[in-house]
Amino acid sequence: MIIRGEDIIIKTISRVLVPFIQLYALYVIMHGHYSPGGGFQGGVILGASMVLLFITHGYAEVNRKFSENIAVLFSSIGVLIYSGIGFLCLLLLGNYLDYSKLYKILSVDPAHARSLGILGVEIGVGFAVMAVMFSIFFDISTGGVSPDDEEEAE
Amino acid sequence: MMSVMTIVSVLFILGGLFFFTTATIGLIRFPDFFTRLHATGKGDTLAVFLSLLGLALYEGFSLTGLKIVIIAIFMFIAQPTATHAISKAGLRFGLKPWMREEDRK
Amino acid sequence: MNNFLIVITLALCLLVFVVLYRVVFGPGVFNRIAAISAIGTKTLVILIIFGYFYNRVEMFIDISLVYALLNFIGCVAAAKYLETEG
Numbered sequence: 058m059i060i061r062g063e064d065i066i067i068k069t070i071s072r073v074l075v076p077f078i079q080l081y082a083l084y085v086i087m088h089g090h091y092s093p094g095g096g097f098q099g100g101v102i103l104g105a106s107m108v109l110l111f112i113t114h115g116y117a118e119v120n121r122k123f124s125e126n127i128a129v130l131f132s133s134i135g136v137l138i139y140s141g142i143g144f145l146c147l148l149l150l151g152n153y154l155d156y157s158k159l160y161k162i163l164s165v166d167p168a169h170a171r172s173l174g175i176l177g178v179e180i181g182v183g184f185a186v187m188a189v190m191f192s193i194f195f196d197i198s199t200g201g202v203s204p205d206d207e208e209e210a211e
Numbered sequence: 212m213m214s215v216m217t218i219v220s221v222l223f224i225l226g227g228l229f230f231f232t233t234a235t236i237g238l239i240r241f242p243d244f245f246t247r248l249h250a251t252g253k254g255d256t257l258a259v260f261l262s263l264l265g266l267a268l269y270e271g272f273s274l275t276g277l278k279i280v281i282i283a284i285f286m287f288i289a290q291p292t293a294t295h296a297i298s299k300a301g302l303r304f305g306l307k308p309w310m311r312e313e314d315r316k
Numbered sequence: 317m318n319n320f321l322i323v324i325t326l327a328l329c330l331l332v333f334v335v336l337y338r339v340v341f342g343p344g345v346f347n348r349i350a351a352i353s354a355i356g357t358k359t360l361v362i363l364i365i366f367g368y369f370y371n372r373v374e375m376f377i378d379i380s381l382v383y384a385l386l387n388f389i390g391c392v393a394a395a396k397y398l399e400t401e402g
Contacts, residue, residue, distance in 0.1 A: 064299065067392065070292045074285075078385060085378070092378050102382065109389050112396050217317060224320075228327055231358065235331045238338055238354060244346050247338075251350060255357045262361045269317070270373065278377045279364065286357070286384055293353060293391035300395035301346045 064113075071113040078106040086183045090172065096179035100186025107191050116199065128192040135185025142177050154178070216268055223265030230258035243309035244301055252294035259286045318368075325365050328358050349394050356387035 086099030111119045143154045151158030156174025157167040165173070213221075237250025263283035270276040335358070338351035360380050367376030 064296070067292060067296050070288060071392070074289070081381070081385075085382075092375050094378060098382070102385065105386065105389050109392065112389075112393050213317075221317075221320060224324055227361070228324060231328065231331055234354065235334050238335060238351060244344070244350070247347065248350050251354045255354055259357050259361060263364070266361075266364055266368075275374050275377065278374070278381075282360070282364075282377065282381050282384060285381070286360070289384065289388040290353075290357065293388050293395075294350075296392050296395035297346065297349055297353070300399040303399050304346070306344075306346065 068113050071109050075106050075110055078109070079103060082106065082183075086179055087176070089179055090175065096182030097186050099179075100183040101190065103183065103187040104190035104194075107187070108194050111194065111198070123191070125192060125195050128188045128195065131188035132185050132192065135181045135183070135188060138181030138184065139178055142174060142181070146174075216271070220265040220269040223261050223268065227258045227260075227262030227265060230254050230261065234258060244306050245298060245308050248294060248298050248301075252291065252298075256287060256290045259283065259290070321365050321368055325362055328362050328365075332358050332362075345398065349391065349398075353387060353391050356383065360384050360387075 082099045082102035084099075085094035085102060086096055089095035089099070107119065107123060110122075142156075142159075145162075146155045146158050147153055149158040149161055154174075156171040158170075159174050160167045160170035163170050163173060231254070234251045234254025237254065238247050241247045241250055260283050263279050263286070267276040267279040267283070270279060332355055335351050335354050339348050339355070342348050342351060360383055363376050363380040363383065364373070367373035370376070
């Protein structure tokens with residue numbers, strides 16, 4: 058008898074591949090200055106790895122690792138990192154997102170401070186894109202109602 | 212004068228192009244879904260592996276060559292898995308495998 | 317070597333157009349998904365060869381790895397969706 062939705066080959070291969078995909082996504086975020094990529098693209102690859110895990114292992118497994126509430130929290134943290142670095146530059150008497158002013162608190166020269174500021178902003182963008190993409194996928198695949206809510210209603 | 216490495220890489224890329232061509236002919240000419248998948252699933256996997264190996268040999272032993280080999284290994288794992296997934300979905304969807312006229316009775 | 321790679325690229329582009337016949341006229345959605353997956357693998361090789369023309373191979377390799385990744389995930393997702401459909 059064939060059990061619907063269960064396949065040992067696809068499950069095993071995706072479980073092996075997902076950590077490498079996430080490692081590659083972190084490489085894309087960190088290496089964004091020198092090669093194509095950056096925060097948005099790396100975040101999309103991170104989100105795609107979680108989508109692959111959702112497709113192959115089902116709702117319960119993913120909800121245990123990375124639930125919908127945590128996804129919403131991560132998207133807020135990403136936006137907080139982005140706008141926080143921007144306002145930090147305002148407080149240090151520069152324009153919004155004027156990274157070179159960050160050298161006053163990072164104790165490096167302005168060129169290095171600009172590079173580090175861009176890296177921080179890209180990490181924030183990556184967090185936000187990953188979490189928002191994954192929560193959109195959650196909403197589409199469960200129809201906006203998570204199985205936990207249905208259990209509570211009953 | 213071409214070096215030995217370049218000649219070997221040219222041979223690998225030509226082998227890849229040959230298998231790409233045979234896979235494409237199979238995809239166009241075969242009678243039903245499963246036989247077409249049988250042509251592209253195996254042919255394309257070997258063709259990508261040979262082409263990327265040839266390009267990596269042409270690049271030489273460097274970080275770029277290593278990355279090309281990593282892509283080849285990834286495709287060698289991922290492409291058969293995708294083929295398996297789509298063929299099993301077709302079987303569960305209810306597509307009938309093709310048979311010869313005399314076997315069908 | 318450069319001329320050889322140009323010939324290879326043109327041949328692969330021709331093969332992509334031949335496979336496009338299966339995408340447009342193929343009976344049923346499964347034939348179309350198989351053909352799109354075949355086009356993706358050919359595009360992967362074409363992208364890396366383009367890197368040699370522009371002398372930026374290390375840049376095009378990252379793009380083609382992402383392309384391979386999304387091709388795989390898209391194929392598995394389409395298979396999963398159509399499996400629960402019928």
